[in-house]
Amino acid sequence: MRFKRLGILFFGVIGNLMGMLVAPLPMMKSQDTQPEAQAVCPTPVLSRLKRHRLEAGETLESIARQYNLIPATLLGMNPILQQQPVTPGTEIVIPPYNGIQVNIPPGRSWQEVVKAYNARPDVVFEVNGCQTQPTALFLPGVNWSPKGPPIPALSLLSGYPLPQPTTMQMGYGWQLNPVLGRVVFHSGLDLTATVGTPVLSVGAGKIAFAGEREGYGKLVVVNHSSGKQTRYAHLDQIEVKVGQSVNLGDILGTVGTTGQPDSHEPHLHFEIRYNSDLGWVAEDPNPYFKVKQ
Template identity: 45%
Template structure:
């Protein structure tokens, strides 16, 4: 048994180190232990050398789901920078300029400019018009109820950490910029609706309804309420952040209050979406078949802003209406039912105001 142990130890030493020729002598009769002179020096050399390098300048990649507990605000600032949506430029259209020429000036595609500026989606620009210009090609995208950076990355075939960093490492902004994504017209939005042309004088293209703040010219049935429900498209349980009003296709959609248009364009599951800011609250109007306002435009209470449709994630024509209020974590939605029920009880038909 002692011989077996000795043999095992000898094997380990022989496999782990290289003996120099000077230290190797004639092999004894046992063939296990080399004979050497008393003054012979045994030189041991490692067979393998570690090849490890530490890069003190290496930085951790941003993760859209987790943040290191010991990361400092300075680290986050250097990694993320300013959100692209906060650094957009503005361009005032000069006489004789074309959409293609402006896109070439900023090294962008015309689709990028059209995506961020709904008024240009017919391919034309007007002198004096103010255009929003991003630093690179891409689209602005409004987060849906259940969307995350990961689901957005999968949808547009981009990396989630890139999305997270280029949007300032914000956990859940209202609107994000998706670099490299291509805007697609769905549908092309006319500047002047046929409804307004027929019903109003050329000097006053906007129509205002005395609807009392109801988002349609007349009261309609509620087809889906606010709160948790089974999503009719996916068949899964999901939170419904607004209320669905079952109006026919092409019904005029009205501003519930006076305010400023914050967003007007395509927004994923919302389809064609309009968002209006009213000082301390906001309203959303989704799934529209047409949009008649532009971002930054002032609208009056009861003014026609679009038409009922079925764009985006929808099973049929209706108006998805939301009421939003600010909270500690950003915008939060409220149940619009009490507000709508109170208004609907006041009127039963619409009256255009000239």
């Protein structure tokens, strides 16, 4: 299936931020049992947050300037600042530099989260104290957004779109299309499945589209919270209606061969998109769940 890439927004890590290492540090078995880790790695950023008590006349911008931060960092670290008004005496936390805090979803590794945010593993590993099994990370240089962090769906979309994990016919990104015989941009994953296999919602949401769409064939689109959207294409049957609420694991339809599939072998075309100023932009689904190669 050929789709024009509208653009993907990446939030990079500032490479030379606070004198961070360029080369990866060796992985420590346990920060608590390895004295050398304490000698090489700093105290985790989330253990070094300062406290600031709001005073009358202070503004978000003035506090950010005081600590050499951007306002978005303070808003992301302190949800109470997103409410109006905020009364004097309210205490907020101040990180040592710009970034966001991300909780590690159950069943996920910190490396998966770092990859999803397009951050540098060596930098994240160091600023978080060389922890091998953290429950939360501070990602330096990633900007908070009122629409939600770039990859909140790691916790929102915890399911798999088929009853069982399967092989991947075509991955995300620039791929060789076997039907066209040339390289095209592929906006999702093609997951092998027989016709009639149930197609499942990977998370809770509301049906935004259920019908025929050029190229996609029979298509179901689910809008999720935090500006995330999933698409399920080439279906044989559609079992939901527009406006219907669905939960994790609900049946959306069945695998088919409608539309213009990229191969003659039956499969589910699955996409994850996020809402941006450019519209619904496709992103790599691989960080959200493991698929067989």
